[in-house]
Amino acid sequence: MARLKIDNYAYREVPRLGVSGWLRWTWRQVTSMRVALILLILLALAAIPGSVLPQWPQNAGDTQAFIDANPFWGPLLDATGFLDVFGSAWFTAIYLLLFASLIGCIVPRIGVYWRELHEPVAEAPSRLDRYEPQDFPAPEGARVAIASIGSVLTPDTWSWQKSQTPTSAATEAEAASEDDAQRSGRKWSRPRWWSWLVDYRVRVDERPRRTDDAKRELALSAHKGHIRELGNLLFHVSLIGILLAVAAGSLLTYRGQALIVEGDSFTNAVVAYDSYESGALFDENQLDPWILSLDEFDATFSADGTPQNFTAHGTLIEPGFVGREVEAEVNRPIQVDGAKIYLQGNGYAPRFTVTDSNGEVAFEGAVPFLPQDTVYTSTGVLKVPDVSEGEQLGFKATLLPTEVMAETGPISGHPQLTNPVIYLQAYTGDLGLDSGVPQNVYQLDESQLSPVRGDNGDPLLVRMEMGDTITLPDGLGTVTWESTPRFAAFDLRRDPSLPWLLAASIGSLIGLSMSLFGARRRLWFVAPLNPGAGQKTTVVTAAAWAPAHDQGVREERDRIIEAALGRPTSEAPSPEES
Amino acid sequence: MTAQELSWLALWGATALYAIAMVASAVHLARVADARVAAKKQADGAVTSEGDSATASAGSTSTVTSTGTVTVNDRARGIARATTLIGAILQGVGVVARGIESGHVPWSTMYEYTITGTWVAVVVFLIVQRKRDVSYLAPGVTGFATIALGLGLTVLYAQSTGLQPALQSFWLVIHVSIAIIATGIFTVGAVATVLQLFRDYRDSDTQWLQRWKWLEATPPADKLEALAFRLHAVGFVLWTFTVMAGAVWAEHAWGRYWGWDPKEVWSFVIWVIYAAYLHARTTQGWAGRRSAYLALIGFVALIMNFTVVNLVFQGLHSYAGV
């Protein structure tokens, strides 16, 4: 059984590099294949914790909570990189080693492949016993038989290569007869490089017979398999391409998040983003100052509240161009200036007007509320620092798009605004906005605020419907809920490496298919030129070799014989098929 | 009858037929094994033709071809083939009816993934069977299909719902359908690999396997290895495509092609394990048994990805979940 096979790529039977060179070459192949294999297994193992443990880049909140909840393991795992596996030193080390090994492996193999391309096909082995040979009668003699086998193998480019001794250079002579050309009947001839990649390359030797030096034989040797190795190289080189594209991408990319309320617009600049990050080589001056306004946001839900469709309709004005209508859906980003704008989220942004104790308008605008669940129970805060007199005002609010009464109290029954209600709590005091520490716009810093209380002394909780104006106690002012536009949350990203990444991925896929499905086959046909006494007809001995998984080679051998010599009269055993 | 009822009935019918197919093909396998043992003994000149006929029960014929292989044409084989085929047709009806019922491609929940994936596995098996006699794979494949379908219908069943906006994509159709086909092919490959290992250990005189005479009905380990490799090779190319299409889809839907979401981590792990398997096949000391174990580890990871990862880990993909 061919189980303990040396690496496939060491198959050459004649050690042209000399025995020690060959051994060294094999040894290097074997060891590096083994190293590559172990690194691959390590890579798979090392990735698993990244799916089991919370990870900083994916979910910082959970990760912090995990560390807090596990005072021993949390910090230990954090320090050893297990909470950021894919950025950890050990994960990086594994894949960099793997790619180093890959380059170290692929470069010499490209060289070997290149040399192999320019080498003639190896001569047929002098003994075919190892390859389960089969004899077929050739009534018209050895030369005709071998010539017609040759023309079946390479109908377009059949050339006659002859060498007196196995080592001497093959001499070429065109032997394609009119007959052959007509028999094959092909008009379309494939490009040379193509047929050279996928077809058999053929060589014929006239040589002394092994059994009897005085007698001679014709030996045809046909090889194919370049496509396999080419595919393998293409695959591995493309893997390096993928790694390079990803690395380049992380240096050249930028990514920002912005939230736009219906009717508002956004100007592309670093300061305008709610959050922004960019790779080390990205120059912020490259940001093109286009303007995106959100005209309307469509959201449809089924009766049970399952989202069915989200579409953001907007207008995009690029510098120097007239505005154009754009649409973003969840799976269809807007393209602008080499970047893509993805629709990431949506919600309601109720519009309020707040007047202060002097009756002056202290706040006017839409406030994005963050949806907390699938029925869009949304929470938001309203900060009113600019009061003309007295203490600052702050509000915490919960929006129920469709208020229904449950046993536990009011809840939202559906994400659409069928019966919208806001529950509002008011605070007075210092909002803490002047401290210089950036604040989360969705949270109220209550440390210097005190709740506004009702007549009974409890914190006031006001229920409002859309259009209502409520008057705060103690002459603090009024709050009016004007309307409820929607907002859309956009994620903007530019990554110039994407086309390269795609190209490298497609390359690897093509290479992989070529390598796994391309055939590597060897066929040999040997016929004695002057059959021995007692033998009436010439007999062609045919043999074939292919990797163990390729069981079709024997059939192909027989098909070729049949096409060249007609149906063999000898009894071939029936194939095992049922 | 509504599409839902039709789907439900057809799938239960398919499950029952696969169970019958599993038993029948196991019986058939046992007979082939007996006939082979008998043929071997006969070749050794130890048994007369009378002894031989005892192994072939009524209604069955066994023939020894010139190359020494034994084929047994008994009723069990006919039953196994017919039930598998009808089961696959019924299951096809069930899968299509589910698609009609839910109004989208039937692979957006674990239940749908299960019914479609096992169907692909059975169809792959039937296709391979058309080309060559692989009845030794039949008990494994039909057994797996019975269990997976049964679990799907009882544990995973979920009412069909509309598709979430993030799932409404051409890439869902591409990415998930190829993933399912890859899974089906890997499943048949895993069955072949298990047989390869059993056969290999039996042939190298592992004691407890000597009692499993039915293993005589399988081809030798290297033939099984060759078959498993071809299946895994096709599966691997499709899985590579799945991962890439997933990245394209993620790029469209979430604005990043790769974010190490648990599902992405596991797709990657599976890919790397099968890549290691392909390497191991041609690495000295790893070809044969060790590479076979890698293939099986890959399959375990594939099943994990579909069960544990869906149910336990939180991630962007989890809404596609139960």
Ligand code: HEM
């Ligand atoms: C990033 C790491 C690597 C990955 C993901 C990878 C993946 C693969 C895959 C999937 C195959 C099978 C398909 C084919 O034949 O083309 C393969 C084959 C092969 N790889 Fe790699 N490989 C990696 C690194 C390496 C390294 C470092 C070496 C050098 C020792 C290497 C040498 C080979 C060889 C010689 C084959 C051909 C085996 C055969 O004929 O089946 N690979 N590789």
